[in-house]
Amino acid sequence: MSDGNEVRVIGLDGMPEVAPGDDLDSLIGNAIVTSGVGLERGDIVVVTHKIVSKAEGQVVDLRTIEPSTLSTEFGQRWDKDPRKIEVVLREAKRIVRMDNGLIIAETVHGFVCANAGVDASNASPDTVVLLPKDPDASAGRLRRALEKRFGPSDIDALAVIISDSFGRPWRQGIVNVAVGVSGMAPLVDYRGQIDAAGYELSASILAVADEVAAAAELVMHKLAGRPVAIVRGYRSPLAGAPGTGRDLIMDPARDLFR
Amino acid sequence: MSDGNEVRVIGLDGMPEVAPGDDLDSLIGNAIVTSGVGLERGDIVVVTHKIVSKAEGQVVDLRTIEPSTLSTEFGQRWDKDPRKIEVVLREAKRIVRMDNGLIIAETVHGFVCANAGVDASNASPDTVVLLPKDPDASAGRLRRALEKRFGPSDIDALAVIISDSFGRPWRQGIVNVAVGVSGMAPLVDYRGQIDAAGYELSASILAVADEVAAAAELVMHKLAGRPVAIVRGYRSPLAGAPGTGRDLIMDPARDLFR
Numbered sequence: 001m002s003d004g005n006e007v008r009v010i011g012l013d014g015m016p017e018v019a020p021g022d023d024l025d026s027l028i029g030n031a032i033v034t035s036g037v038g039l040e041r042g043d044i045v046v047v048t049h050k051i052v053s054k055a056e057g058q059v060v061d062l063r064t065i066e067p068s069t070l071s072t073e074f075g076q077r078w079d080k081d082p083r084k085i086e087v088v089l090r091e092a093k094r095i096v097r098m099d100n101g102l103i104i105a106e107t108v109h110g111f112v113c114a115n116a117g118v119d120a121s122n123a124s125p126d127t128v129v130l131l132p133k134d135p136d137a138s139a140g141r142l143r144r145a146l147e148k149r150f151g152p153s154d155i156d157a158l159a160v161i162i163s164d165s166f167g168r169p170w171r172q173g174i175v176n177v178a179v180g181v182s183g184m185a186p187l188v189d190y191r192g193q194i195d196a197a198g199y200e201l202s203a204s205i206l207a208v209a210d211e212v213a214a215a216a217e218l219v220m221h222k223l224a225g226r227p228v229a230i231v232r233g234y235r236s237p238l239a240g241a242p243g244t245g246r247d248l249i250m251d252p253a254r255d256l257f258r
Numbered sequence: 259m260s261d262g263n264e265v266r267v268i269g270l271d272g273m274p275e276v277a278p279g280d281d282l283d284s285l286i287g288n289a290i291v292t293s294g295v296g297l298e299r300g301d302i303v304v305v306t307h308k309i310v311s312k313a314e315g316q317v318v319d320l321r322t323i324e325p326s327t328l329s330t331e332f333g334q335r336w337d338k339d340p341r342k343i344e345v346v347l348r349e350a351k352r353i354v355r356m357d358n359g360l361i362i363a364e365t366v367h368g369f370v371c372a373n374a375g376v377d378a379s380n381a382s383p384d385t386v387v388l389l390p391k392d393p394d395a396s397a398g399r400l401r402r403a404l405e406k407r408f409g410p411s412d413i414d415a416l417a418v419i420i421s422d423s424f425g426r427p428w429r430q431g432i433v434n435v436a437v438g439v440s441g442m443a444p445l446v447d448y449r450g451q452i453d454a455a456g457y458e459l460s461a462s463i464l465a466v467a468d469e470v471a472a473a474a475e476l477v478m479h480k481l482a483g484r485p486v487a488i489v490r491g492y493r494s495p496l497a498g499a500p501g502t503g504r505d506l507i508m509d510p511a512r513d514l515f516r
Contacts, residue, residue, distance in 0.1 A: 007266070010263070170370035171435070174462065195480060206431055207432065215265070215267065215469065218469055223451055247430065
């Protein structure tokens with residue numbers, strides 16, 4: 001086992017419930033210490049967006065929301081809370097589909113996902129949780145705070161991914177993806193590379209940050225309340241400059257499903 | 259570290275190039291032995307579809323292909339090999355999009371993906387590799403062969419996933435997904451479950467087999483020619499009957515992007 005041949009995905013136990021105003025950097029750092037997991041050079045810390053949004057106050061009290069006519073009618077037709085529909089429409093930059101009780105929308109960040117990223121809260125039926133305002137900035141802040149506390153100082157020492165679970169057209173179920181990235185290359189571009197047998201690779205660009213987020217979900221059991229995981233041992237197969245979650249958004253000009 | 263709190267993703271070294279007619283079960287079993295990785299109860303063996311297809315003879319010699327007028331014109335317009343376009347159209351049950359030099363098609367299995375799953379071969383520019391005829395059956399055969407060789411006998415002892423890399427609308431890059439599944443529940447349905455804090459979960463159905471496939475890709479470095487990975491330690495958070503890769507195909511009636 002060496003050099004990128006084994007990756008460990010470790011669920012972080014000991015995270016408390018997070019509320020607006022909490023110091024998330026400290027809570028995660030504390031859980032890293034008390035769980036004994038620690039941090040090693042090259043670790044990727046994957047954090048469910050929900051606790052980032054909660055700490056940043058990106059929550060909405062539905063009792064303050066006055067639904068529009070559209071929200072009220074769509075909600076009544078599909079048996080959904082019109083106040084939540086209203087928040088979804090406010091978070092959307094563009095509606096991609098609105099049918100069957102579902103709203104697929106482009107968020108202000110450029111993500112296309114169900115309900116513009118607006119989630120029900122586990123803490124209250126009258127609260128919904130939005131995406132972080134700038135998930136890349138949130139990832140960067142957490143990365144710097146953890147590097148300061150745990151020591152690694154060069155840019156590739158640590159990476160942070162903020163994750164959310166998105167559905168996909170044509171495939172059943174949702175999967176974890178990266179909405180915020182700091183400290184790693186989110187894409188690996190194999191075009192023009194030569195494989196071990198001397199042949200040029202046909203596979204093109206791998207969205208490795210999404211694959212890391214997906215791997216993390218395997219230990220983030222929702223029933224156990226485990227919103228943070230450490231992915232240890234992943235080595236990018238190609239040198240690549242660190243990028244952001246925005247790099248994972250497809251150029252609209254190339255998107256056949258816009 | 260216990261009980262689903264840590265997952266290890268181990269790349270399997272020592273796999274040879276695979277050719278039509280090879281006994282893939284034995285080749286993978288041998289690499290499991292010689293690498294020292296072994297197999298443990300609950301392991302998930304993830305295998306790139308390409309070596310499955312090659313072993314099964316699901317390859318096409320393009321020199322035998324006579325392109326149609328459509329294939330010739332589309333190929334010329336977008337600077338693609340018309341013979342490969344022809345194979346893609348023959349593998350397609352339905353064309354979802356055909357533009358910008360790209361063909362997004364529904365395969366006979368029901369997968370919607372680029373080029374109906376037809377890949378260039380790394381071994382020859384005149385050869386393309388198709389998807390396995392029945393990836394679930396291929397996964398089942400490999401699972402039973404490995405269980406026979408390595409001992410575990412009850413149905414949940416071992417799982418096999420056959421993977422491919424699919425693109426996604428709206429997101430840059432491709433990610434590994436499961437096209438064939440045997441021995442595990444590919445979906446985990448959290449609807450109605452209560453979390454650690456006593457709240458009902460809003461998250462619905464997680465496509466964990468796709469997440470396992472994605473995790474495996476992190477050690478399947480294409481440059482190193484490592485087409486098999488073992489995912490060890492994953493425990494499904496809910497009891498669920500084993501399913502197949504077909505379970506991961508969205509019901510067309512529910513698909514807003516059909």
